[in-house]
Amino acid sequence: MAYVSGAERTPDGCFICAAIDGADPEATRYVVELAERTIVLLNRYPYSPGHLMIAPRRHLADLAEMSADEGKALFVTTQRALTALREASQPGGFNIGLNLGGPAGASVDHLHLHVVPRWGGDTNFMPVIGDVKVLPEHLDTTAARLREVYAGLPAP
Numbered sequence: 354m355a356y357v358s359g360a361e362r363t364p365d366g367c368f369i370c371a372a373i374d375g376a377d378p379e380a381t382r383y384v385v386e387l388a389e390r391t392i393v394l395l396n397r398y399p400y401s402p403g404h405l406m407i408a409p410r411r412h413l414a415d416l417a418e419m420s421a422d423e424g425k426a427l428f429v430t431t432q433r434a435l436t437a438l439r440e441a442s443q444p445g446g447f448n449i450g451l452n453l454g455g456p457a458g459a460s461v462d463h464l465h466l467h468v469v470p471r472w473g474g475d476t477n478f479m480p481v482i483g484d485v486k487v488l489p490e491h492l493d494t495t496a497a498r499l500r501e502v503y504a505g506l507p508a509p
């Protein structure tokens with residue numbers, strides 16, 4: 354949890370909003386899908402390859418603040434993400450979760466849902482992908498592959 358929290362700390366503002374408005378090229382680099390109500394982007398410090406973050410476009414911190422339409426869009430976007438990840442990399446399972454509030458591990462106050470693909474025997478993988486020198490190229494490759502898969506999915 355500390356690992357994810359550190360990765361998401363953005364002293365200069367909200368990296369999810371920056372990815373949505375396109376203001377920061379480094380933030381938009383890992384956007385996989387920008388839909389009417391949601392954004393899907395790769396986590397820069399993934400637990401596993403293809404670790405996605407799915408957020409409503411509206412900057413809000415609390416799940417309880419979401420409208421029913423935003424909630425539905427978030428869930429449908431999550432379903433699309435599972436479809437895309439299955440096609441891209443055939444994971445055997447997923448961890449899906451929300452960290453709401455600082456004590457729970459959230460360090461950016463823009464609600465986002467984590468989708469972490471899992472494979473049998475992948476528990477030893479983190480030390481390998483934890484090497485930050487390896488990450489950028491790996492993430493670009495993953496992002497390109499996922500965008501390709503998303504392009505072939507039916508419109509949301």
Ligand SMILES: [Zn+2]
Nearest residue numbers: 367370412463
């Ligand atoms: Zn935001």
